[in-house]
Amino acid sequence: MDRKQILDLYDWADGVCFRHPAKGVVPTAVVGVVHPRSDAEREIRGCADCLIGLEDIRREQAARTGGDYQPGQLGAQTT
Template identity: 85%
Template sequence: MDRKQILDLYNWADGNCFRHPSKGTVPTAVVGTVHPRSDGERHIRGCADCVISLEDIRREQAARTGGDYMPGRLGEAGQFS
């Protein structure tokens, strides 16, 4: 899959990227979830560059371990969340 095809698998909304907060508000996708003790659930959002970077890490990890790789699953349980 090319970059655009991978990015099209995500739902995008304006937000702040967890790696690039200085960019301000940019299109972001949910890449993970944290559960602070006192505050329920918080979504971690990433910009397009970060989504591609994290997808590359997942793909490389799957290749090393012989696992399956399916793009578009960042933010799901067990996928960097």
């Protein structure tokens, strides 16, 4: 898949990138969720460049371990 195809797998909304907060509000997608003890869950949002970087890490890890890589799963909650 190319960059655009991977990015199209995500729902985008204006937000602040966890890695680039100085950019201010930019299009972001959920890349994770944290569950602090003292507060409600919070979404971690990333810009397109960060999302692609995280997808690259997942793809490379799957290739090294022989695992299955399916793009578009960042931020997906599992039970």
